[in-house]
Amino acid sequence: MSTLTLDRIDRKILHELMHDATLPVAQLAERVGLSQTPCWKRVQKLEAAGIITRRVALVDPEKIGIGLMVFVEIEATDHSPEWRAEFRRVVPRFTEIVEVYRMAGDIDYLLKVAVSDMSAFDEFYLELTRALPCRNITSKFVMETVQTTTALPIDVATA
Amino acid sequence: MSTLTLDRIDRKILHELMHDATLPVAQLAERVGLSQTPCWKRVQKLEAAGIITRRVALVDPEKIGIGLMVFVEIEATDHSPEWRAEFRRVVPRFTEIVEVYRMAGDIDYLLKVAVSDMSAFDEFYLELTRALPCRNITSKFVMETVQTTTALPIDVATA
């Protein structure tokens, strides 16, 4: 799949765009030490290669009524492909589930769930456990979001 | 401050922009049933009100060498303000830490950590535990990211 070697300039571009995608190409070019055209071409390439997957607006959860975030740890009843398939069938039905990870260790799946409040979570919880048989479910409630970023760490220092 | 009541159109705008911020105002306007200018003004207002916090590019972790995601659960040595202050002082020093939550229950803090591989994580782990005294730290390793979205659930159906 083409060259996956990102040089320092590519990493700088990603670093900038992961923090602020409104940056005009002209300014981006200046920051990474390039002129417009080659900079723009690199951005196109990064998008075509699927390295930049999308550009999105981030929204303050509280301001749109998302008052509660919960991490839900799930243990499967058994470790069969059937259970996993069922799990994957059920998950998309819940818009509250924003992230899903298959884990190593005791916990089989970890969900990040965004709801308005505790009663909404309870409703979600009851529906989920009705739709999906689990050996065990543990909910861990977020009291405060101390930090959150979509910008992944990327080394812009070394060549 | 100001009006925090988002009507159906505002919620539709947010819904669209949380999924794709490249959408031109003209098309966005069409989708939410408005003409350009009022739609644009609403977007401006949503930004001014801090509801839209930023616009960013999302990047495929694997393609930039982030091969391992880990959730790190931390129990404080004690529950003093001093420990929390120290915690907050230490966290920003680690670029690998992308999310930090203060939790209810046994776990005091939950971190989401992005690193290249297990040896990088081990290095991070050793440094973190050296910088921060903890009663207990438990690392839970992500095997597979099943789903991940930055788009929060928002009701676009009801008025």
Next chain:
DNA sequence: TGTGAAATTACCCAGGG
């Protein structure tokens, strides 16, 4: 809100180092 026009910006050609 809507219409229209100006300022920015994205996009995409050349030719040359």
Next chain:
DNA sequence: CCCTGGGTAATTTCACA
């Protein structure tokens, strides 16, 4: 693979009705 410089189309931005 970089730069300069141009040109067009698209978009944002902001007059004003």
